[in-house]
Amino acid sequence: MxxxxxxxxxxxxxxxxxxxxxxxxxxxxxxxxxxxxxxxxxxxxxxxxxxxxxxxxxxxxxxxxxxxxxxxxxxxxxxxxxxxxxxxxxxxxxxxxxxxxxxxxxxxxxxxxxxxxxxxxxxxxxxxxxxxxxxxxxxxxxxxxxxxxxxxxxxxxxxxxxxxxxxxxxxxxxxxxxxxxxxxxxxxxxxxxxxxxxxxxxxxxxxxxxxxxxxxxxxxGATKYRLAFLGRQAHTGATPMADRKDALLGAAYLMADLKELAGYYGLELHTSVGRLEVFPNSPNTVPSEAVLFIELRSSSPEILAQAEETMLQKVKEAAERAGIGYEVRSIDRRKxxxxxxxxxxxxxxxxxxxxxxxxxxxxxxxxxxxxxxxxxxxxxxxxxxxxxxxxxxxxxxxxxxxxxxxxxxxxxxxxxxxxxxxxxxxxxxxx
Missing domain, CATH: 3.40.630.10 (Zn peptidases)
Structure with missing residues (x-):
């Protein structure tokens, strides 16, 4: 004191x-x-x-x-x-x-x-x-x-x-x-x-x-998305791998991409998925929905805009790779x-x-x-x-x-x- x-x-x-x-x-x-x-x-x-x-x-x-x-x-x-x-x-x-x-x-x-x-x-x-x-x-x-x-x-x-x-x-x-x-x-x-x-x-x-x-x-500044990958619920045992539309798989692809995205900007960009909601969230059911709470943070408006554009492209690619759809549920921006x-x-x-x-x-x-x-x-x-x-x-x-x-x-x-x-x-x- x-x-x-x-x-x-x-x-x-x-x-x-x-x-x-x-x-x-x-x-x-x-x-x-x-x-x-x-x-x-x-x-x-x-x-x-x-x-x-x-x-x-x-x-x-x-x-x-x-x-x-x-x-x-x-x-x-x-x-x-x-x-x-x-x-x-x-x-x-x-x-x-x-x-x-x-x-x-x-x-x-x-x-x-x-x-x-x-x-x-x-x-x-x-x-x-x-x-x-x-x-x-x-x-x-x-x-x-x-x-x-x-x-x-x-x-x-x-x-x-x-x-x-x-x-x-x-x-x-x-x-x-x-x-x-x-x-x-x-x-x-x-x-x-x-x-x-x-x-x-x-x-x-x-x-x-x-x-x-x-x-x-x-x-x-921060740009926050609530984004849902949309698949089809199915049995994890009976459903062939090639026929699955796994919403959580699309989320996994995107989460890895977001970590890589932050690396492009060094210390000037933070990315995260701090919350993930999975439905129906059962051990033996292919998830039909995975909702990601995504954050992009930077002191630079330009970097935030670039990161958001890249992220949206990665969302599209992740959905296509997993054979599923997606939708943006909400966007929150802070300058x-x-x-x-x-x-x-x-x-x-x-x-x-x-x-x-x-x-x-x-x-x-x-x-x-x-x-x-x-x-x-x-x-x-x-x-x-x-x-x-x-x-x-x-x-x-x-x-x-x-x-x-x-x-x-x-x-x-x-x-x-x-x-x-x-x-x-x-x-x-x-x-």
Whole structure:
């Protein structure tokens, strides 16, 4: 933990309070091996949301929940018409995921705003802005697709009714899942004047360099396909090999082609099939349908476009080779871009006050701040992940690194509270 008695402007956080909150929220869906199973809008998610709402009430925050289930906690430290700085992340997880991806950003937001409130109260100072914690719905996209669903609706990039009609693998809609846990809200929440998100890096750069803190300055674009190969169901024993129309075989051909495709572009393209749904999924039945969840990711729009064109040709070839058909079920696109130059500079200043560097990083994975960057200045701060692990039970960020990231966040909010958002060139994107 940095020395917060230094003369620079700081709003000292309480590391013990931070860890206590992290331990509390980890009980909802957490396993003894460090795993987290808190899929969005599940019973575990509902209980975690209830805990967060209780914490809001106990600590002077006013809760609001909008129609897509985004959960907000507001602390009014300025006038009713003052600018609003939103801070937070998400608490939903991947199946068998880790405990820090997402929840750290929400809990850090709670602690940082509380620390700023305590510092302002001690100084008898009125803030220049109000603050709002956010817990976004369905950031992970593990249960409902696409990911970043809550922030996409909030930012206007996705239609509310369309989002509410998304269904999971069991046919349960977002609408029904929200009703089931009591988070089908009706509150209207305005777009903030700025958004700051703290997140684990989920990569190896900070850990390898033995550095604590980084800033995501750019985000990669992504093209996501849900594509179905269509064959014919048959007996694996009685049906001659030459007569089979095996949908899963076509999927296997394409998956190998996608791995090879990534190699053409070196480090500039990531490809994956992270989910495969096979029907009827019986050991002695030739599959009639194989649905692939395909991702292409790159920082270059040109590479993404080229990769998509090549992929579609490979889909056609794989289908022809397996003697089957195919159809595209859905396409989701996310543009590459940059975060707020002013918020990046503010984070650098806060970290430098403790003698810490701020490594500039690209985020290849999506964050809600990516969706929100189209409608307000936004940035994602990063603290190191041990061995770069993410989406796995061994995902880990030390309490010391958690505290440092939260302290930088608090000091950024304190600077905005003292000087106002107008003093920072928030709207300029990083180059």
């Amino acid at each position: 940095p020395d917060t008695t230094s003369p620079h402007r700081t709003a000292p956080i309480n590391p013990d309070r931070l860890q206590g909150m992290m331990e509390a929220i980890s009980t909802f869906g957490g396993g003894p091996d460090g795993s987290m199973n808190r899929l969005t809008l599940s019973e575990e998610d509902g209980r975690a949301r209830d805990w967060l709402g209780s914490w809001f009430k106990a600590n002077g925050f006013v809760q609001a929940v909008d129609a897509i289930g985004n959960q907000f906690g507001s602390m009014a430290l300025a006038g009713a018409n003052a600018p609003v700085v939103m801070v937070g992340s998400h608490i939903d997880s991947q199946p068998n995921g880790g405990r820090f991806d997402g929840p750290l950003g929400v809990i850090a937001a709670c602690e940082a705003i509380l620390a700023v409130s305590e510092r302002l109260k001690a100084e008898n100072r009125l803030s220049a802005c109000n603050f709002k914690v956010v817990n976004w719905t369905n950031e992970e996209g593990a249960r409902f697709q696409p990911s970043l669903l809550g922030s996409s609706v909030f930012s206007g990039a996705a239609d509310l009714d369309w989002a509410l009609d998304r269904v999971d693998g069991d046919g349960i809609s977002v609408r029904d899942a929200l009703d089931a846990i009591g988070y089908a809200g009706q509150d209207k929440v305005a777009i903030p004047d700025a958004l700051i998100e703290l997140h684990i890096e989920g990569d190896v750069w900070l850990d390898r360099a033995d550095e604590t803190f980084g800033i995501f300055t750019r985000f990669w 590459a871009g940059s975060f707020s130059k002013g918020l990046i500079a503010l984070a650098e200043t806060a970290a430098a006050a403790y003698g810490q560097t701020s490594r500039h990083l690209d985020t290849i994975g999506g964050h809600d701040s990516v969706a929100m960057s189209a409608v307000c200045p936004a940035v994602v701060l990063a603290v190191r992940s041990q061995n770069g692990v993410i989406h796995h039970p061994t995902e880990f960020t030390t309490p010391q690194d958690q505290a440092f990231g939260t302290q930088v966040l608090a000091d950024m909010l304190y600077a905005l509270a003292c000087d106002g958002v107008d003093t920072v060139q928030l709207s300029e994107a990083a180059e």
